[in-house]
Amino acid sequence: MEQRVNLVTLGVSNYGRAKAFYEALGWSPALDVQETVFFQANGVILVLWARDRLADDIGLPDDGARWSGIALAHNVRSRGEVHEVIEQARRNGAEITREPAETFYGGYAGAFHDLDGHAWEIAHNPGFGLDDDGNVVLPAGSRTSVRPAAMARSEHHRLGRYAECPPTGAEALVVAECLICEELAGRVEIPGGLVWEDANVTSFHIPPIEENPEPYLGHLMIVTRRHVDHLGDLTESEAESVARASRVLAAALREEGVERVHVAVIGLGVPHFHEHLYPRYPGVPAGTNWLSVDELPDAPHGGAEAIRLFVERLRSHL
Structure with a gap:
């Protein structure tokens, strides 16, 4: 202790x-x-x-x-x-x-x-992350009453998040215009729920969307709980969490038959640092670009139910 x-x-x-x-x-x-x-x-x-x-x-x-x-x-x-x-x-x-x-x-x-x-x-408490010295730091100046999003989360979510998100502060609080915050709050359902989490980051499978109703199975995201717009702004603790999640999830994907795991940090689109884990299954022809592996004829894809089952299997390997 x-x-x-x-x-x-x-x-x-x-x-x-x-x-x-x-x-x-x-x-x-x-x-x-x-x-x-x-x-x-x-x-x-x-x-x-x-x-x-x-x-x-x-x-x-x-x-x-x-x-x-x-x-x-x-x-x-x-x-x-x-x-x-x-x-x-x-x-x-x-x-x-x-x-x-x-x-x-x-x-x-x-x-x-x-x-x-x-x-x-x-x-x-996933909603109260710790800094590198073990201190809980609440966002200052928020005098407005807020409702814990955990109270209204979907059955898949286990997060103590809140219904507002200031741009700064040690705690990431959910905000309506942020897709990641919406997902972490449970207002956007993620099939299977969280794959892995700690005080700094969470991970989930890419969910189906209208433009992509059957995503590539095994495509995972690791995202920071708080808004981090630049890789260089990660705390040491957050960087360690990202690395730990990458290793743990890559090992779990290997148990599902994944041969290699490609890692990508795009750095655009949402105000959370996020890392993509992109699986490469056996049989992919040599020289195939990692962005094209999901386009092969036998590449596994699935809707919400297939993703839920995949996530359950992944968690069993953790």
């Missing part, structure tokens, strides 16, 4: 009153999401949330006997890390109050009491 605290959540009895109090002290909300307000406090996020909902979220009875109404959160970069930290706490005598499981916002989390009864949540 890294030595850091990412969020401090205060369970409040009256949300409106509590929010007004902190605003009167001069604090400006970074996000106000369905009666949950987030204040950026340097490298830590202070959160106000209904006490009963907070107690339920971390698996505690709200009887006032053992719990102060405060929960500390340690965010991690993957679901596997959630399990690792929870098991580390268990081995050292912590009481596990919630085993690692899916969360309502599309993340994955577990919770424990330390030896003195203080509540900790260990969370992988």
